[in-house]
Amino acid sequence: MTQRTYIGATVEVAEGKPATLDAAGFGAMTGFAEVGEILEFGEIGDTSEDTTETTLKGRTLHVNGALDGGTCDFTFLVTGNTDAGQEILKAKSNSNDDVSVKITDPDGEVVYLHAKVANVRDRSRTASTAKGMTGQFRINSALVRVAP
Numbered sequence: 001m002t003q004r005t006y007i008g009a010t011v012e013v014a015e016g017k018p019a020t021l022d023a024a025g026f027g028a029m030t031g032f033a034e035v036g037e038i039l040e041f042g043e044i045g046d047t048s049e050d051t052t053e054t055t056l057k058g059r060t061l062h063v064n065g066a067l068d069g070g071t072c073d074f075t076f077l078v079t080g081n082t083d084a085g086q087e088i089l090k091a092k093s094n095s096n097d098d099v100s101v102k103i104t105d106p107d108g109e110v111v112y113l114h115a116k117v118a119n120v121r122d123r124s125r126t127a128s129t130a131k132g133m134t135g136q137f138r139i140n141s142a143l144v145r146v147a148p
Contacts, residue, residue, distance in 0.1 A: 026112035035085030037077035069139025093120035109147025
């Protein structure tokens, strides 16, 4: 098995969400714009709530409960007002508008999701940090994977 890195991965965003939450629905969307100079795109994928019940015999039973896409942190370097992807993220921050995300990995796998954008703000200023912004996606769908 060959190990791979994420070098060369791209992240694109589009306003709205698809008519259907599957590969066909996301694939039919137009308006995806690449987020330039993305530095980090955090962990993605559902987690399940730990639902527990304790029996009278003193044993706690666990069941996987409701699924939650959680949040995903991102960081990008500011490239100016000509980066359509960055402009979408800034414009939709802390609104309740839906945004769809398309991640293309170097091996050709595509991952789609839809979310709300939150907390886009200036990155910490240090002597060795380039000007950038951070934010979060609050994910409201399962991941839709499309094999290469």
